[in-house]
Amino acid sequence: MxxxxxxxxxxxxxxxxxxxxxxxxxxxxxxxxxxxxxxxxxxxxxxxxxxxxxxxxxxxxxxxxxxxxxxxxxxxxxxxxxxxxxxxxxxxxxxxxxxxxxxxxxxxxxxxxxxxxxxxxxxxxxxxxxxxxxxxxxxxxxxxxxxxxxxxxxxxxxxxxxxxxxxxxxxxxxxxxxxxxxxxxxxxxxxxxxxxxxxxxxxxxxxxxxxxxxxxxxxxxxxxxxxxxxxxxxxxxxxxxxxxxxxxxxxxxxxxxxxxxxxxxxxxxxxxxxxxxxxxxxxxxxxxxxxxxxxxxxxxxxxxxxxxxxxxxxxxxxxxxxxxxxxxxxxxxxxxxxxxxxxxxxxxxxxxxxxxxxxxxxHRSVMAVRRGNTHARIGTLKAENEFADLAQQFDSMLDELDARQDTIRQSAERLEQKVEQRTLSLQQKTQELEQHIELLKATRAELFTKEKLAVLGELTAGIAHEINNPAAVILGHMDLLQAELGEGCLVQSEIDTVIEQVYRIRAIINNLLQYSRPGQVIDQMQTLDVNAVVQDTLALVHYALNKKGIRVRKDYTSVCSVEGNRQQVQQVLVNLLLNAANAMPCQGNIWLSTHPWQAEDGARGVEISVRDEGSGMTDEVQARIFEPFFTTRENGNGLGLSISRSLARRYGGDIRVSSAPGKGSQFSVYLREKAQLNQEDEETMRQLLSGFGVA
Incomplete structure (x- = not known):
């Protein structure tokens, strides 16, 4: 009012x-x-x-x-x-x-x-x-x-x-x-x-x-x-x-x-x-x-x-x-x-x-028409003046407008039907195209990774063969030397040390062979001792970390076993450890720890944390680090973290990151006690491996 x-x-x-x-x-x-x-x-x-x-x-x-x-x-x-x-x-x-x-x-x-x-x-x-x-x-x-x-x-x-x-x-x-x-x-x-x-x-x-x-x-x-x-x-x-x-x-x-x-x-x-x-x-x-x-x-x-x-x-x-x-x-x-x-x-x-x-x-009639009542009319006015003529002209204009509106409405209905048909067809084609693009991206990422692993596998196999033969000769001669000297000789401790180190060399070679052949074990689900897998993984990156003067601070707690593929879990951890080392320009510490974890649905699991004291990341970088081909290093390919998260999610787990500029970064790997295989990732992995001739 x-x-x-x-x-x-x-x-x-x-x-x-x-x-x-x-x-x-x-x-x-x-x-x-x-x-x-x-x-x-x-x-x-x-x-x-x-x-x-x-x-x-x-x-x-x-x-x-x-x-x-x-x-x-x-x-x-x-x-x-x-x-x-x-x-x-x-x-x-x-x-x-x-x-x-x-x-x-x-x-x-x-x-x-x-x-x-x-x-x-x-x-x-x-x-x-x-x-x-x-x-x-x-x-x-x-x-x-x-x-x-x-x-x-x-x-x-x-x-x-x-x-x-x-x-x-x-x-x-x-x-x-x-x-x-x-x-x-x-x-x-x-x-x-x-x-x-x-x-x-x-x-x-x-x-x-x-x-x-x-x-x-x-x-x-x-x-x-x-x-x-x-x-x-x-x-x-x-x-x-x-x-x-x-x-x-x-x-x-x-x-x-x-x-x-x-x-x-x-x-x-x-x-x-x-x-x-x-x-x-x-x-x-x-x-x-x-x-x-x-x-x-x-x-x-x-x-x-x-x-x-x-x-x-x-x-x-x-x-x-x-x-x-x-x-x-x-x-x-x-x-x-x-x-x-x-x-x-x-x-x-x-x-x-x-x-x-x-x-x-x-005014009342005009407002009624404006609200949608197209049948509202002014009618005949008692006064005979300009207002009465204006009212008659306005009513005539409304009648003509109604006729034109009916014509436009019919044409609009026909046009809407055609647009709906074309829109539905276009939406179907767009969905198919998006599916093909997603499959292409995944295939490209996996193909690039498998090519590098194939080359690494050939090189590793040759090195392992050449190292295993001398190691076998050393073990044989050490057994002969011990037999000649007898039990309890003066150099018994030195003999035991040599034998222990030779077995350690063979263990490192075996782990390296398993890491370089993920395609051969894609379907091999195992019950893994998480602390043992983490410790064996350190042997693979021990040399690279020592070369940069980086010390690993370990904190293993009593955790449950998990289902998964040993080589793929090692692949994820090696990638995270090397990324942590590359994030620090000089000597420093990496904290490696294991803790019990509980999923949102209540299932038990294990959290493996890798924390560095590097330069950290901004929020913009954190939002893109898991994208394929995104990297902040000059010699990086941008696939390591993307593949690692795909491997973790394949078994129902995940990888999460927490970082701030100047305060370092922490990557946490979550694995379930009972694996929940992701069928889409499984099918994609099989298609990729079939391209390499791996059954």
């Missing part, structure tokens, strides 16, 4: 109509999103900037009010009898009462002489020495360290402590405890009637853990309906990069209107904001990560009475409610436009259905 809609005329017409509308709606949504984002961001940053200005003004107002209170106290004390009489003990009691009543964290009355003595131990006002002694009123923020706090009040040293907490997005720091205190501090001079400086009032209000300060600003700036539902307004005062007072929640837990919550006092400013505000001493107006959430934030550096940067003032509100409102507005706009698109699509689709229904009937 989706594919039909995609390729139908009605679907394309609907797409052509709706595509411009869709592009217009997409552009409208994009522009709306851009304008909304730009306008909202500008408004949000303007609001947070004004919130920061209110927080700054509140902090400044706090300083002004504190100065006013100290000015009033100075005027009151200026006329006090204790000040006139210089009753210091009574004055200190009055100052202490005023400190508690006016809610100062510390308030003290200092003489100019005390200021001169204490300035060195009070680094927070040491740089203001000249201004203080000149009788100027001073107000502002002051940063007081732990040692100086002990001189002001022993309890303040504990009260200012803020544990520093690990904070996401903050720069790495080893600091775990903030022991300094940030104060709103005021220094107010007190003069006598003559205008001479008599005392200085030094008062301060601690901002560390001062929740009233930040909550007052929050309530003033972020009162009811100032933020959308779920919005959270916050104010923070940083000492360096540590929050010493704040109403930022430590976790996502504060609900609107909730008064008690865990505050994030001791958390640190983010690294990005720290670089901008503290390092570069610039104002930050942007979104920022605050403890555990993103806030629309405003940060500005704050300075002490000494004009030293001591911290940061922050105001901001949570970003998530505005993002929610922004996404909701876009969703509402998208849903509205989507509904309009659906209604427009419905009307276009319904109208196109009536307009294009004749074309649909024509």
């Amino acid at each position: 989706p594919g039909q809609w995609k390729h139908s005329v009605r679907g394309k017409l609907l797409a052509l109509i709706l595509l411009p509308i869709l592009l217009t709606f997409a552009a409208l949504i994009g522009l709306t999103a851009y304008w909304t984002t730009t306008y909202s961001d500008r408004q949000l940053y303007m609001k947070v900037a004004s919130d920061l200005a209110v927080a700054r003004s509140t902090l400044q107002m706090m300083q002004d009010r504190q100065l006013e209170r100290l000015e009033q106290l100075s005027h009151t004390l200026q006329l006090h009898p204790y000040l006139i009489n210089n009753d210091r003990l009574a004055l200190n009691q009055i100052i202490d009462d005023l400190r508690q009543k006016q809610q100062f964290d510390f308030l003290r009355l200092l003489t100019p002489e005390q200021l001169q003595q204490d300035l060195d131990s009070q680094p927070s006002i040491a740089q203001l020495k000249e201004k203080i002694l000149a009788g100027n009123s001073l107000k502002g923020l002051s940063l007081i360290d732990a040692d100086e706090l002990l001189t002001l009040s022993p309890t303040l040293a504990e009260k200012v402590k803020v544990p520093v907490l690990d904070t996401p997005h903050a720069k790495p720091s080893d600091k775990t405890l903030e022991t300094r205190g940030m104060f709103v501090r005021t220094l107010q001079p007190i003069f006598d009637n003559t205008g001479q400086l008599r005392y200085v009032l030094d008062g301060g209000v601690l901002l560390n853990h001062n929740l009233q300060f930040v909550d007052t600003i929050r309530d003033l700036v972020y009162g009811q309906d100032a933020l959308p539902e779920g919005g959270l307004g916050t104010v923070t005062l940083f000492l360096d990069d540590v929050r010493v007072t704040t109403n930022v929640p430590a976790q996502h837990q504060q609900q609107p209107g909730q008064q008690e919550f865990d505050r994030a006092i001791g958390t640190r400013i983010s690294a990005e904001v720290y670089k901008r505000v503290v390092d570069e001493e610039r104002v930050w107006l942007d979104r920022a990560f605050v403890v555990n959430d993103w806030f629309i934030s405003a940060y500005e550096p704050i300075y002490s009475l000494n004009d030293n940067l001591i911290g940061v003032l922050y105001a901001g509100f949570s970003e998530s409610p505005f993002i929610y409102m922004y996404r909701r507005n876009l969703a509402e706009l998208g849903i509205t436009l989507g509904l309009i698109m659906l209604l427009s699509g419905y009307f276009v689709w319904h109208s196109a259905y009536r307009l294009l229904s004749p074309i649909k009937r024509i």
Whole structure:
């Protein structure tokens, strides 16, 4: 169904109509999103900037009010009898009462002489020495360290402590405890009637853990309906990069209107904001990560009475409610436009259905004919227009096409019958030709082998006759010599050695004669001792292997006897041993072993393995080594392995090879305990031998 809609005329017409509308709606949504984002961001940053200005003004107002209170106290004390009489003990009691009543964290009355003595131990006002002694009123923020706090009040040293907490997005720091205190501090001079400086009032209000300060600003700036539902307004005062007072929640837990919550006092400013505000001493107006959430934030550096940067003032509100409102507005706009698109699509689709229904009937008939229903026709259309004429012409064309198809079908059937007859005849001739070619290949391979064996047989017979005669003479003379010397003579061991070696010569000659006459023993099936046959075969190739300095490593295990022809088994082993020797360019080892073997049908047998340490073979060479006339040696004829595998398979066995370049090769000959003669190889061998006149 989706594919039909995609390729139908009605679907394309609907797409052509709706595509411009869709592009217009997409552009409208994009522009709306851009304008909304730009306008909202500008408004949000303007609001947070004004919130920061209110927080700054509140902090400044706090300083002004504190100065006013100290000015009033100075005027009151200026006329006090204790000040006139210089009753210091009574004055200190009055100052202490005023400190508690006016809610100062510390308030003290200092003489100019005390200021001169204490300035060195009070680094927070040491740089203001000249201004203080000149009788100027001073107000502002002051940063007081732990040692100086002990001189002001022993309890303040504990009260200012803020544990520093690990904070996401903050720069790495080893600091775990903030022991300094940030104060709103005021220094107010007190003069006598003559205008001479008599005392200085030094008062301060601690901002560390001062929740009233930040909550007052929050309530003033972020009162009811100032933020959308779920919005959270916050104010923070940083000492360096540590929050010493704040109403930022430590976790996502504060609900609107909730008064008690865990505050994030001791958390640190983010690294990005720290670089901008503290390092570069610039104002930050942007979104920022605050403890555990993103806030629309405003940060500005704050300075002490000494004009030293001591911290940061922050105001901001949570970003998530505005993002929610922004996404909701876009969703509402998208849903509205989507509904309009659906209604427009419905009307276009319904109208196109009536307009294009004749074309649909024509298309349905065409597709039916295409699927093989040659009798499908469009029929008569109700409308009298171009579509009706097109339908009549199409039906006429289909009738004519059916007639021609019948003619072609009949001709094709007759042609197929003739092709089948010719194809069958050709297949029979091809099979006969393949059989003749296979027989010719086998005959050629066997003929070449028999020619070489015939020549070898004649040469071997002559050599054997010439060697056997001297060997018989040697044996006769040795028997005569032993008879003359008697049993147990001094050279008895030498005589036995000579006789043993002569018999060994005769055994080698006999084996060589048997190897050179395979045609005479083609039908002679014997029960063979495999280990003995393998050992006798080594005598045939002993000289050739010694000549190249090759040693044979033998590993004979107890195996069963097998049925076969001794000379043909020796022929196979001689071929494999000589090939192994030729595969090694210099001295080396050949491993010759026998192992029990079990055929796939469960029959017992013997595996004879010949492994060399030559150069090995590639996969391409391994695939062709048993092909007749394929060889990799310059003086090779390519028949040895082919004949050897034919001889092994003749008795139901096989020859397999395992090799890799640079790792040598291993040929394994498999022989059955009970031979299973291959009748095709038997008949081929008989035909070949009959060509040599061997019955």
